[in-house]
Amino acid sequence: MSIAETPDRRPLWPRVGRFLERYAIWLVLALLFVVAASLSEAFLRPVYIGNIVRQAAPVGIAAVGVTLVMILGGVDLSVGAVISLTAVLAAIVMNGEVANIPLAIGLCVVTGAAIGGVNGVLVAYNRISPFILTLGMAVVVTGITQIFSGGTARGIVSPGFREFFNFRIGGVLPVLAIALLFIAGLGIWLQRATSFGRSLFLIGSNPMTARLSGLPVERVTIAAYALSGVAGALAGLALLARSGVSSTFAGRGLEFDVLAAVVLGGTTFEGGRGGIGGTIAGVLVLVIAFNLVNILGLNFNAQLIVKGAIIIAASAAYVIVKRQQ
């Protein structure tokens, strides 16, 4: 998927090798799905599959934005905090009135863009580690959320907001699932068909060359982080729509779920490789794994153990498949 991809020098099975490298995570997803379906017939029911995609929406939407930043060679650990802030902000602005919904959504998007923009400016014009900067920004945003909300769940979700996003079109596919697929599609278009997307890959694979070739490195960096902030805000709204909880800690720890999904999907910390398609597969692997242990009747705590084991195993399987070429 990388533009700077070197031609495969190995003569044997080069096409198979490249196919495996690009679609390894889909192979893992298919394998996991077959295992899940053989253990429980529920995984073959369309309604259940629609439900899985709906569950994946908050983490998946945030992961689309973080993927863009990671292709660039950066990382965004502030998304969990942005999700919490926007979930609370939306509920407070809505205040139980349908008329306030557009204002709430607009404010959340602007807030996300602003936080992401600050991240982007600080990363673009300073030689600092985005890992630690966005970690610090997460603490700042958490502080703002706490001051803003007074430390408890506040605000009232407008009637109809949750009903709309959880409505199943044709009785099968929830609107929230379609929202995830739409945002992922938008991201894939951005990544593949625009000069912004190509710049991301070029800057990620070699920032120096990109700069010397006259690419607007700073502008692209700021835009990528701002988009990640917007994706985080939309993920906060998705979480509010899914669970209805506007707690100040709603998004706590989600940044690591997002990161796990992105890395599972084949986007590396070094940048220049990967993409949103793989990320979506990564998110689905995580959600199916969670549902599987749930259906097997394990309690929540045992689920955590299995979730951790699956993150490690799926990541390892991906590395092994890639090494086989």
Place this chain on the structure above:
Amino acid sequence: MRERLTTLLGGRYGILALLAAMVLAAALAIPEFRTPSNIRNVIVQSAPLAILAVGQTVVIVAGLIDLSVGMLIGLIVVITSDVMAGQSVATPLGIAVALGLGAAVGAVNGGLNNLLRIHPLILTFGMLSVLQGAIFVYTDRSVGLTSPEFAWLANGDVAGLPASAILLVAFAALVAGLMYRTRFGSHVHATGGNVEHARRAGIATGRVEFWVFVLSGVSAGIAGILVAGRLGTGYPNAGAGYELDAIVAVVLGGTSLAGGRGSIVGTIAAVFVLGVTSNALNLLEVSSFVQILVKGLIVVGAILLNQPRRTVPA
């Protein structure tokens, strides 16, 4: 102004200068801060994080990262409290369990790191989830009771000095000696600087990374003993968030996330910068919500002023 600040803070002793400035400012502005008992409080409260962060410094210098240490502390606190049940005779057992469990989880991390070759962030994040599950499968409420000796280690004094501070200094000196005076330390720096070059130079990089994870686990074991001693009981959420605070302290202290170089003294100074700030804000009766914000601003500000000499990818 900013240039001068950058030069001061970006230097080798930048974080020490920041710590000195903050202590001075707090001592001048807040009379309660100057009292010996308050200073002692700051030291005793910072000791577990400082010990954990020293271990994490070695991990990051080796070019790795260990997110599992926070939950490891939680597991250690719960299990040691449970096996000791407040009995003094069980103290050696409690210490053995804490250090053994720490080393064992570190060895699993190190072994899987070599076997699977997946990114350490993903590996130890997976382990974080596994350990969190293990804690709550074991218990979902506080269990057991620590022995009086554990409480003494966490809060007591030896010859007028806090026992936990002596433990911190001893551990830090040991690790510093290991890192700067032994062949293993050179190998850790070489592996973190460029793992491929180190391997071609004949360093068994896999073995180096394995022992680095074990060391990190042991640091969580020692920190776990102090946390357990302070709490007095096995609280399942005792370790939540420690891993991030440790990483923040390591980076604030001037260690590059790219690996290859770092400072143990810097890490400890950074832990105390965070400790002094939180103590001063507490004395000023600033709400805990504002404290979170201030902590975040300090982290962001210090990172901006204390820029690394080379770019760090992620």
